[in-house]
Amino acid sequence: MVMGSIQQETEVVVVGGGPGGYVAAIRAADLGHEVLLVDERERLGGVCLLEGCIPSKTLIAAVEVIEGARRGKEMGITFEGLKLDVPALRQFTEGVVNQLSGGIQTLLKKRGIAVLRGTAELAGPQELRLNGSEVASIRFKHCILATGSRPTLLPQLEGIALWTSREALAVPRVPERLLVLGGGYIGLELGFVYAGLGSRVTLVELLPQLLAGADADLVDPVRRSASKHFASLQLETRMVGLERRGDLCIVETESAAGRTKLEVDEVLVAVGRKPNTESLGLDRVGIALDARGLIPVDAQLRTRVPHIHAIGDIVAGPGLAHKASREGKVAAEVIAGRPAAFDNVAIPAVVFTDPEVAWAGLSESEARQRGLAVTVGKFPLSALGRARTVGRTEGLVKVIADAEGGAVRGVGIVGPHASELIAEAALALEMGAVLEDLTATIHPHPTFSEALMEAAEVAEGLPVHIPPLKRSTTPH
Ligand SMILES: Cc1cc2nc3c(=O)[nH]c(=O)nc-3n(C[C@H](O)[C@H](O)[C@H](O)COP(=O)(O)OP(=O)(O)OC[C@H]3O[C@@H](n4cnc5c(N)ncnc54)[C@H](O)[C@@H]3O)c2cc1C
Numbered sequence: 001m002v003m004g005s006i007q008q009e010t011e012v013v014v015v016g017g018g019p020g021g022y023v024a025a026i027r028a029a030d031l032g033h034e035v036l037l038v039d040e041r042e043r044l045g046g047v048c049l050l051e052g053c054i055p056s057k058t059l060i061a062a063v064e065v066i067e068g069a070r071r072g073k074e075m076g077i078t079f080e081g082l083k084l085d086v087p088a089l090r091q092f093t094e095g096v097v098n099q100l101s102g103g104i105q106t107l108l109k110k111r112g113i114a115v116l117r118g119t120a121e122l123a124g125p126q127e128l129r130l131n132g133s134e135v136a137s138i139r140f141k142h143c144i145l146a147t148g149s150r151p152t153l154l155p156q157l158e159g160i161a162l163w164t165s166r167e168a169l170a171v172p173r174v175p176e177r178l179l180v181l182g183g184g185y186i187g188l189e190l191g192f193v194y195a196g197l198g199s200r201v202t203l204v205e206l207l208p209q210l211l212a213g214a215d216a217d218l219v220d221p222v223r224r225s226a227s228k229h230f231a232s233l234q235l236e237t238r239m240v241g242l243e244r245r246g247d248l249c250i251v252e253t254e255s256a257a258g259r260t261k262l263e264v265d266e267v268l269v270a271v272g273r274k275p276n277t278e279s280l281g282l283d284r285v286g287i288a289l290d291a292r293g294l295i296p297v298d299a300q301l302r303t304r305v306p307h308i309h310a311i312g313d314i315v316a317g318p319g320l321a322h323k324a325s326r327e328g329k330v331a332a333e334v335i336a337g338r339p340a341a342f343d344n345v346a347i348p349a350v351v352f353t354d355p356e357v358a359w360a361g362l363s364e365s366e367a368r369q370r371g372l373a374v375t376v377g378k379f380p381l382s383a384l385g386r387a388r389t390v391g392r393t394e395g396l397v398k399v400i401a402d403a404e405g406g407a408v409r410g411v412g413i414v415g416p417h418a419s420e421l422i423a424e425a426a427l428a429l430e431m432g433a434v435l436e437d438l439t440a441t442i443h444p445h446p447t448f449s450e451a452l453m454e455a456a457e458v459a460e461g462l463p464v465h466i467p468p469l470k471r472s473t474t475p476h
Pocket of ligand 1: 016017020038040041046047049052053054056118119120121165186276279280311312319321322324
């Protein structure tokens with residue numbers, strides 16, 4: 001390990017070059033600060049770019065091409081001899097990652113942001129110690145910690161060579177039989193990827209529902225699609241044993257039906273992620289972690305040491321890149337003395353399955369649990385012209401609004417382009433839109449975006465493209 005002797009000074013130091021850290025560094029530099037960014041990896045971009053959002057969405061795009069070719073049959077188009085060249089796909093994905101990582105490097109350079117490779121920990125309230133770098137320590141006025149998270153492995157699986165999302169995204173091969181442990185968004189997305197590439201996928205989930213926390217009617221089309229694409233979908237099932245025998249894995253599962261043994265070629269563990277907070281030297285400056293290992297922060301992303309901020313996957317809230325980036329901007333603006341706060345109404349969640357699912361704001365189930373008086377307008381894609389033109393009619397858009405006054409409180413979407421459509425909902429929520437703002441806005445025809453307007457019309461009780469419905473208001 002390289003141990004340097006050089007000491008550097010800077011106004012703002014950012015630890016971590018992921019979507020939280022590099023965005024914070026850029027904003028801080030643009031607001032006039034001298035900024036230094038430290039990351040222990042060779043390439044910038046963090047988990048999101050190197051082994052998360054970007055490679056997974058590239059592989060999903062590839063699988064969409066395969067699926068599109070299959071779907072063409074309905075329209076009278078058949079492709080003969082579809083072939084998959086795995087090394088070429090790997091190369092394409094790597095190319096995308098490298099281009100974007102190089103782009104971040106350039107963006108930082110253009111702003112005069114210095115980048116150091118090394119593993120950082122706090123040595124004191126104004127000093128970072130670096131390992132693996134020629135620079136031994138950095139003295140700073142402000143620090144933004146953005147060290148992200150890593151996959152959790154189940155304790156009973158430790159020491160067994162298995163895939164996490166990191167290995168799966170590198171596509172070392174396409175196993176004939178793949179067991180995916182975990183029906184959250186990472187397990188599901190990668191399950192669809194490998195099913196699309198030709199693996200026989202078995203997905204095992206402990207809970208009775210996939211995508212825990214999402215409304216059941218949004219998850220249903222995904223469950224149906226997964227049941228079609230996967231060899232087997234096992235809910236309310238627990239993995240109780242796993243043994244590697246050469247190239248094979250023998251997995252034992254338990255459900256209400258009893259215990260079963262299954263032989264597979266690879267196991268992908270996608271049961272959650274944990275924050276990279278243990279080795280940051282936080283105890284040296286009096287910052288204590290919460291029960292989940294997260295760093296407590298206020299709305300300005302300040303830790304209990306006010307000039308040390310923490311953002312992204314190491315603080316509370318959904319572990320998502322866009323949330324990390326927004327927090328990065330807020331932290332940098334706070335350091336620059338601006339009256340910024342992380343007070344967003346909605347952090348949209350997107351699952352890039354087939355079909356896609358997205359939601360923002362209050363879910364229908366949350367509204368019902370809290371006994372709120374809301375109106376829910378649902379519009380099925382089967383009634384949408386655009387959905388018919390592309391032969392993708394499974395799914396719906398729903399709007400949850402206050403029964404009194406019609407303030408939009410939440411939106412849920414399942415269907416093609418849900419990942420893009422949810423941005424309009426997020427804007428509506430941030431701007432405090434009421435149903436009429438959605439219904440009186442002219443949405444281009446024929447597009448999927450019309451479904452949000454149509455759902456708002458259903459919530460208002462004046463639908464056009466479905467028979468008149470009775471308003472559904474909670475509590476009944
Ligand atoms: C398979 C997968 C798919 C995903 N898909 C999506 C998606 O589609 N959309 C979405 O919004 N989110 C997605 N995510 C989540 C997203 O990747 C994370 O929420 C996001 O990367 C968090 O950003 P961050 O800046 O907090 O940390 P990270 O991106 O984790 O970056 C942290 C960086 O800090 C570095 N680091 C850690 N400790 C130190 C240290 N002590 N010293 C120096 N450097 C250090 C790490 O090497 C890393 O480069 C996905 C995640 C995975 C695993």
